[in-house]
Amino acid sequence: MSEDTRLPMRPDNLAPRDEIPAPRATPFWRKAIPYLGTIVIFALIFWRIPIRKVEQALSQVPVLKFLAVFMPYSLFYCAIDSACLTWVVRRFNARMRYRDILPIRASMYVLALINTSLAQGGVAYYLHRKAGVSFLSALSSVLFIAMLEIYQLFLFSTLGVIFYTPVGDAQVRIVAILRVVYIVAWAMLAGIITFFAIARRSTPIRNWVETGRAGALLATFIQARPLDYLVVLAIKAPTFLASVVAQYYALALYGIAVPFVKLMLFLPLVFLAAALPIAVAHLGTSQAAWLLFFSGNASAAKIVAYSLAAQLTFMLCNALIGMVFLPRASRELTALRAETASTSATV
Template structure:
């Protein structure tokens, strides 16, 4: 099947999409309870009125002027990375095909990151005629390397940053151990799949396992592919550090650039934990942990809330611009198999 061929209604590729399972109520409640618990702890230590007062001093228009260009840059690079991975492992697709769906999924990602990833995979499945799980494998491959991109820059920060005080010295010492383990894990993953490519027995064991289809991209990926994805994504983190650095200065908070390089990845990693809603709570706790010595706790919380919500707003605005086109194309893709079967 060539790229761009849409499977018919009897095509087994359509049947490969796993049926949605009802999520237990207690599991759905975890992010909401986690968010409430974290904010309860924060405001137990910091009077909420002080945070409100600090929020009233946030230069919102200046923040938009900083974060909107960053969001546009992030969207462009993010779409370029997805295009390269899809072309490398799945199907020949154009950047102009990928950009609308990738941008529109930012709106869904505000609610649930996993749903947004699944939405991208579903579009690739319908648009390019690739299996849903193989498309999802490529999306997960990028997601894993996005985490390691944060590890990469934070590792550089650990090397060049001189900790101040006993607490930071302990944190940096722990980070060094964690990073050694994390990079060893990545090396182990790459070595395992390299062996699987050479051993028919191991490859068959992986491919025939329950997660075999989800590991399709990992089996094909070679060390150079990992480096290419990291290289494509790297400018987005560097741009985020620059954006945060200037936004902090606009708000009257001075944080050394190298310190941002070291600890900002940890803030992003904390925000990615699936225990809060829209990445709120965990991000504020991480900002307090690493940057409370640079300004009053109330001002740090206010900045983290304002910066995060501004970035989310910018992403949502970009997503809303592309949403009509993405929705129209998905509707057309759903209608094509029905019209094809009717004419047959």
């Protein structure tokens, strides 16, 4: 995308408010699903593992050492995450600076602890207000990154499948299933890239996509070329490698030895399980995945205790970073609302 085609950052180019879809009331049963899912998963875990053993294992967690491992990783993750968002926004939406995006990206970590979708919407809303781009176009860029974050996990887990030697019948079966799943997943990504490449060259297909109900949400996908996918994966890749290193040393601090290649193979699946929208704050599904893939490396109680301690420590570090930037992000959003109201009053 050429520099002159990007939208300038000026108040008179602000997108109209009606571009933001009106929020719909979420049915009570849908709100209850994550809470029920969390309760059910933990009930199943503690039905098999005595809760007192988990409590005893938790009391042995080196909390300060965990913070010393996960805080640098959280800071590194925030820096790379903001850099990726900056690149995508500049490529597809508007000229924005890293220092403008960092506060809102970091502050949304607080909201992401409760609801990832709300955090994504918050980033898109900020871009809409700050840069004057369409809310749905900004959300399209956020979703583009979210999709490639999933494929980043597939990428490293695929490398793990290639280099890891399964131990035992259970792991052999899991790896065999993963190979099939990954072939399907990469074929789907190839299909997505191919479809939108054809849409860019075919006016009828492009018009059909852009005029459809999800047309605005697909704006970034239509513009994105294969190189753009590779660039985003390359920018995000260091965050996963850093997470493997952080988990590797945190496990060692807790007395659990897991081969590095095994972590690279199965840790992406733990993260994917944690991302499932059936639990609160990613709890429950993550612990179940840790038990499934790493129960052979320590007692079940110790694995559950580690997964809880590591996850809560990482969440705490992200929340602390978010709280540092939250006042600045809040002031900026308030100023943008006031500026918009002033502009509307003078028209």
